[in-house]
Amino acid sequence: MAEVFTNATQVLQGFKGVKKVSVEEYFTSGHRTCQGCESALVMRLMIKAAGPRTIVLGATGCMYVANTTYYTTPWVVPWMHTQLGSSGSAALGTAAGLKALMKKGRMKAEPINVIAFCGDGGGADMGLGAISATLTHKEYNCLILLYDNESYANTDIQASGSTPYGANTTFSPPGSVKRIMHNRWKKNTAGMLAAGHPECRYVATVDASYAVDMMNKVRKALSIGGPTFIHSFDPCPKGWDFDPMLSHELGELAVETGIFPLYEVEDGVVRHYGKTRAIAEGRPRKPVREYLLKQGRFAHFTEEDLDYFQAKVDEMWEKWEIPGVIPFWKEKRPAVPMP
Numbered sequence: 001m002a003e004v005f006t007n008a009t010q011v012l013q014g015f016k017g018v019k020k021v022s023v024e025e026y027f028t029s030g031h032r033t034c035q036g037c038e039s040a041l042v043m044r045l046m047i048k049a050a051g052p053r054t055i056v057l058g059a060t061g062c063m064y065v066a067n068t069t070y071y072t073t074p075w076v077v078p079w080m081h082t083q084l085g086s087s088g089s090a091a092l093g094t095a096a097g098l099k100a101l102m103k104k105g106r107m108k109a110e111p112i113n114v115i116a117f118c119g120d121g122g123g124a125d126m127g128l129g130a131i132s133a134t135l136t137h138k139e140y141n142c143l144i145l146l147y148d149n150e151s152y153a154n155t156d157i158q159a160s161g162s163t164p165y166g167a168n169t170t171f172s173p174p175g176s177v178k179r180i181m182h183n184r185w186k187k188n189t190a191g192m193l194a195a196g197h198p199e200c201r202y203v204a205t206v207d208a209s210y211a212v213d214m215m216n217k218v219r220k221a222l223s224i225g226g227p228t229f230i231h232s233f234d235p236c237p238k239g240w241d242f243d244p245m246l247s248h249e250l251g252e253l254a255v256e257t258g259i260f261p262l263y264e265v266e267d268g269v270v271r272h273y274g275k276t277r278a279i280a281e282g283r284p285r286k287p288v289r290e291y292l293l294k295q296g297r298f299a300h301f302t303e304e305d306l307d308y309f310q311a312k313v314d315e316m317w318e319k320w321e322i323p324g325v326i327p328f329w330k331e332k333r334p335a336v337p338m339p
């Protein structure tokens, strides 16, 4: 008898501690990302969490180019490249295609995970509209994972909407006349997508320095049903100019300084987790200079620049409507003066 199509998702329980994490690898050798590349680690953990019955779609960027050198690939699961701004469309189209084929009995009815990943250039800038559209189609199960290395890295580190204030990129090199060339504050992508898509059941931020938490958020996003979104924070030794051995430490410092908050929004309920929860509950944050001054991209910062950065992060925790997540004010507040 033909199997009945149900549109169910896989049941993926969270790993209860690192010893319970599955040993199988589905992102293996065969890539040529830089030493210390956290985005490559994100790919590895993402697919480890999802398991073998998964289709991965990858937008142009480092995680496409460096992972699919001619005749080699680290992917053990079915993988397809999609255009730079198309992670949302690729996720939705693949989920809809699978659903139609299963419904018509043209393929075995079984839950197959669909994950599309994109960089910050591809997701937070160019493909934002397609991601937004996908998050409104609640009848299709898919996850979009934005790996944020805070630049258009693959084309040699151009500034994106996700690049932090003041960073030295090939589009914003500090000069003797003008020190700060990139003076925009980083986009609040996960908060924006969570606030703007009332029927998207799950949005989370993750950091591979906290690997088990990260994998469990992927598992939840794939199990809950409908389109979901995850934003990962990925130290990039080449683009940020630091020793590759510091990748893990910088991932931790971004959270401990409060610069990158870890949270999930599940059915509209916000929950800070990990060290971010302690910060939200009042634990002091580390000074942002401990994070910034370990990276060459901020080497030109003066004390004034560090103070400005600190004041903007303080504002995020002390003045935002939902600290670290949603910035609206209830009343007019004075802006932090830029140096």
Ligand SMILES: Cc1ncc(C[n+]2csc(CCOP(=O)(O)OP(=O)(O)O)c2C)c(N)n1
Pocket: 060, 061, 062, 063, 084, 085, 118, 119, 120, 121, 122, 123, 149, 151, 152, 153, 154, 155, 160
């Ligand atoms: C429509 C289009 N414009 C420009 C490019 C050139 N391009 C290829 S990868 C890339 C950078 C993408 O940046 P991001 O999405 O942040 O990924 P990363 O390279 O940082 O991993 C660009 C601009 C392209 N492939 N397609």
Ligand code: SF4
Pocket: 032, 033, 034, 035, 036, 037, 038, 039, 040, 062, 066, 149, 153, 154, 235, 236, 237, 238, 239
């Ligand atoms: S440039 Fe950055 S994101 Fe790209 S492969 Fe190297 S470390 Fe990874």
Ligand SMILES: [Mg+2]
Pocket: 061, 119, 120, 121, 147, 148, 149, 150, 151, 152, 153
């Ligand atoms: Mg990028």
